[in-house]
Amino acid sequence: MGRLHWNFADRSRWSGPWLAVGVIALAGCLHALWWRDALLTQRQDMVERAARLARRAAMQQRPAAPAVPAALETVFAEMHYPWMDMLDSLRAATPAGVDLLTLEPDSGAIRRVHIRGVADQTQSVFELVTALHQDPAWSSVQLVSQARNGDASPPPGQHSIAPLPGGPGSSGALPPTLSFSLLAEWRGL
Structure with a gap:
């Protein structure tokens, strides 16, 4: 079952x-x-x-730091020039009959300057170049250009300044007849 x-x-x-x-x-x-x-x-x-x-x-x-514009770079570079020492050295080396009109830094190199001026004789310019060569504060002094002119005015486009006060060429008995331009490098003392 x-x-x-x-x-x-x-x-x-x-x-x-x-x-x-x-x-x-x-x-x-x-x-x-x-x-x-x-x-x-x-x-x-x-x-x-x-x-x-x-x-x-x-x-x-x-x-x-924000980038410094190129225009300010040149201004800062010019501020590093020992202007008073350069002017004193140029006063001591400048012979009679030479008036220095401009002194400006070269944009291509630091401590290189363009010196422009007028002289009454070619021999005075050569004496200036020789005196700068003998000064230990200056190096590679070169006469870049010279031109005869009939008056004491600087070439067109140049801003002239008064001759260095108390400099040997500031009396200027004869009118300058020669414009010149130098390129020199400042070494300092």
Whole structure:
């Protein structure tokens, strides 16, 4: 004879395999939540470290100095010339009959100057060049140009200045008949 099923009660849904699946699913969800929290904590630590490094780098970097325009570079270069020493040396070397009109820095080299003036004789210009060659404060003195003229006015386009006060050529008994230009390098003393 066969077995009779006299128990009509429903089986419990929480029994057996369903219970195991539920426990595994709950464990998986808890693990995912723990992993998410760990990743968020790591992300926050990385963001804080990057912010600290950025602040430290910003403090270490000094602001770059603005570039100096080329026009100001020439002005600053001219300011480095020892003008008073040059003028005193030129006064001492200038012979009688020579009037120096301009003294200006050369744009191509530091401490090189153009000297323009007028003289009553060619020999006076050569005496000036010789005197500057003998002065240890000057080097590479060159006569760039000389031209005969009938009056004491400088060439067109040149701004003349008064002769050096107290210089040997400031008396000017004869009108100057020779314009000249020198290029010299100042070494200093």
